[in-house]
Amino acid sequence: MNAHPEVTGFYEARTGSVQYVVADPATGDCAIIDPVLDYDEKSGATATIEADRILNFVADKGYRVQWILDTHPHADHFSAADYLRRKTGAPAAIGEKVVEVQKLWNGFYNREMPADGSQWDRLFAEGDGFSVGTIPARVMFSPGHTLASVTYVIGDAAFVHDTLFMPDSGTARADFPGGNAAVLWRSIQAILALPDDTRIFTGHDYCPGGRPPRWESTVAEQKRQNPHVAGMDEAGFVATREARDKTLPMPKLILHALQVNTNAGRLPEPESNGRRYLKIPLDLLDAAWD
Numbered sequence: 001m002n003a004h005p006e007v008t009g010f011y012e013a014r015t016g017s018v019q020y021v022v023a024d025p026a027t028g029d030c031a032i033i034d035p036v037l038d039y040d041e042k043s044g045a046t047a048t049i050e051a052d053r054i055l056n057f058v059a060d061k062g063y064r065v066q067w068i069l070d071t072h073p074h075a076d077h078f079s080a081a082d083y084l085r086r087k088t089g090a091p092a093a094i095g096e097k098v099v100e101v102q103k104l105w106n107g108f109y110n111r112e113m114p115a116d117g118s119q120w121d122r123l124f125a126e127g128d129g130f131s132v133g134t135i136p137a138r139v140m141f142s143p144g145h146t147l148a149s150v151t152y153v154i155g156d157a158a159f160v161h162d163t164l165f166m167p168d169s170g171t172a173r174a175d176f177p178g179g180n181a182a183v184l185w186r187s188i189q190a191i192l193a194l195p196d197d198t199r200i201f202t203g204h205d206y207c208p209g210g211r212p213p214r215w216e217s218t219v220a221e222q223k224r225q226n227p228h229v230a231g232m233d234e235a236g237f238v239a240t241r242e243a244r245d246k247t248l249p250m251p252k253l254i255l256h257a258l259q260v261n262t263n264a265g266r267l268p269e270p271e272s273n274g275r276r277y278l279k280i281p282l283d284l285l286d287a288a289w290d
Contacts, residue, residue, distance in 0.1 A: 199217075
C-alpha cells in the first residue's frame with residue numbers, strides 16, 4: 001500500500017496556478033512543488049507574496065523543507081524556486097530534459113546562458129527515486145506539453161503539472177515550442193496506468209463555469225470523466241487537441257516567464273543602473289489577433 005502524504009494546495013488566482021506543499025506527517029519533512037514568484041506585467045513589479053504564504057504555512061506546521069521541485073519551465077508564471085532555495089537552503093530540482101528547453105530558448109533570446117541545467121541542484125532522470133521524509137517518490141517523464149515536463153509520484157499522489165487538468169477541463173495544450181500532441185497522449189496514458197486510486201494533482205485550474213478552483217482528482221475519475229481521455233484513442237486525441245490549440249492565444253507571460261524559468265527562477269542580473277530588465281523577442285510567436 002502506497003504511503004499517503006499530506007498535500008496542501010495554494011491557488012494563485014492571477015495565473016490560475018496551483019502550488020503544493022507535500023509533507024510526510026510522520027517526520028514533518030516536505031517538498032514544495034511549482035511555487036509562484038509574483039509578477040505584474042503591467043507595472044513590471046515582482047513580489048514574493050505567494051512564496052511567503054507558503055513559507056508561513058511551512059513554519060506554522062513546523063515542517064522542514066526537503067525539496068523545491070518544478071515540474072517544467074512554466075510559460076505562464078515565474079518560478080519562485082530560486083527565492084525559496086535561498087530562504088530555506090533546500091535543493092531545487094527539475095527534470096533533466098530542461099537542458100533541451102534551455103538550448104531552444106537561448107536561441108530565441110539570443111543569449112549565452114549555460115544550457116547544462118547547472119542552475120538547479122539536481123536534474124532528475126526518468127525513473128529516478130527520491131523521498132519526502134519516509135515517503136518514497138519517483139520521477140516520470142511526461143513530455144508533450146513541454147519538452148521537459150515531468151510527473152512527481154510521491155506515495156499515492158501524482159503531481160502531473162499541465163498534462164491533465166481537472167476532469168471537467170480536459171488536458172493541456174501542446175502547441176508551445178517543443179510541444180507535441182501525440183507525445184502528450186502517450187504521457188497521459190502512462191499517468192493513467194498508475195493505480196486507479198492514485199490522487200492526481202494538477203498544476204492549473206481555470207474555474208470553468210465560474211465554479212470554485214479545484215485541483216485534486218483520481219486516476220479513476222480522469223479515465224471515467226475527462227472528455228479528452230474517456231473513450232478516446234490517440235488519433236482522436238491528437239485531432240481534438242490540435243484543433244483546440246489553434247484557437248488559443250499564447251499565454252500572456254510566455255516570453256517574460258521562460259527567460260526566468262529556464263534559469264531556475266533567477267531574475268536577470270541588475271545592469272549598470274541597478275535595475276533588472278527582461279528581453280522580449282518580437283515576432284517570434286504567432287498571434288491570435290481576433
